[in-house]
């Protein structure tokens with residue numbers, strides 16, 4: 001139903017896949033939704049197909065759109081991230097009044113959100129950068145929503161967003177994250193974790209296929225089994241479904257006819273770039289981003305076909321034992337990937353003074369989003385018990401889980417190396433774990449080298465202060481304070 005009175009509680013501009021589904025979600029939850037899209041055809045297509053979902057207000061111009069909204073006006077932008085978002089914000093800001101709220105629900109880079117929030121605040125407008133996860137299906141039926149921006153705007157906006165968000169145990173997968181760019185920052189890290197999770201699942205699949213020689217259908221059954229245990233998650237569930245799919249054209253498993261070159265839209269890369277700036281070792285996420293890049297280097301891979309493998313080991317003979325080893329290695333590596341992601345969130349919170357609460361994030365990621373998983377309940381509990389955890393790995397539940405898995409983890413990584421099967425994320429997660437728990441790292445030697453060639457100084461284990469050795473002189477040590 002369409003009307004032209006100024007009664008809409010929320011407006012959505014940008015009615016492609018995500019925007020149209022979120023608009024329908026608001027309407028289904030009883031809100032009157034003003035609709036706007038640059039090209040009016042999308043607005044009309046939405047109304048023609050789903051106008052009966054609830055109460056919509058059809059608009060063509062920005063002025064008409066803004067005029068259709070109750071005050072304070074709330075507009076959700078769901079357009080392509082980047083310049084398109086800036087263009088839409090500028091147009092909206094010109095038509096809105098102080099106290100109105102602009103929400104950017106696109107996948108914006110968090111530093112853009114920081115810039116936009118400051119610019120809008122200077123004009124008296126509230127700007128909320130909201131990370132939204134769940135894809136097309138989540139947008140319609142309940143996404144996870146990570147809104148940043150001014151706390152005051154959440155008072156007016158929160159009830160609307162919480163009503164359309166996914167719910168787990170009655171708790172909405174939406175909460176105010178923190179100031180300015182924090183919502184988009186945590187959404188970015190969420191996507192980075194999603195990359196790592198997918199890569200780890202991919203490595204498990206690779207081992208089941210090439211180390212154990214299982215077919216796609218058999219591997220689907222393995223993942224289905226895993227999905228009823230501690231690995232239960234949306235990604236494991238859809239992995240089984242993808243592996244079960246038969247290609248109509250060839251009769252082969254679909255996965256065997258899909259080109260093995262993974263694409264990426266950029267949020268994984270952003271996560272790694274930000275982690276580098278913050279100095280946080282998100283090795284699992286970085287390996288996942290690089291693995292996608294390597295898979296996509298098709299010409300280079302083709303040229304490298306036939307490179308010697310060296311002598312390879314025999315394949316494991318105990319299928320059941322090795323499958324269980326892979327399951328445990330996957331779980332342990334996944335814990336590491338999440339631990340690293342939460343470290344990045346803590347570092348971002350400190351850097352930007354956001355006062356983020358990791359337990360809240362684990363809570364809202366339990367539903368709606370791509371990384372939703374049973375295991376997020378454990379993360380939530382871990383931060384409830386100790387909000388100042390130095391690493392998720394050190395929470396008693398996860399420590400025990402890794403300690404139970406570590407022998408399997410080592411067997412899987414060493415078998416993969418001996419079989420010539422690449423497992424960058426499994427291996428780097430295990431190395432990270434070993435580095436974290438090591439009593440003494442080779443960084444002492446690095447410091448010695450740095451002092452040798454650059455007089456960068458070093459600290460001693462047995463004295464306070466900074467020291468330098470006169471490497472090109474008599475090699476005595478001097479205080480560098």
Ligand code: NBP
Nearest residue numbers: 014015016017018019038039078079080081084106107135
């Ligand atoms: P797209 O990212 O494909 O964007 C298409 C929309 O942007 C259309 O409504 C288009 O209008 C509009 N638009 C463009 Br392009 N340039 C514009 C401009 N200069 N001025 C005004 N409007 C402009 O849509 P989507 O896949 O629905 O995603 C929307 C946002 O949600 C993106 O930021 C995306 O990263 C994010 N997101 C997507 C997913 C997902 O699973 N797809 C998940 C989570 C978040 P037109 O119809 O006139 O061309």
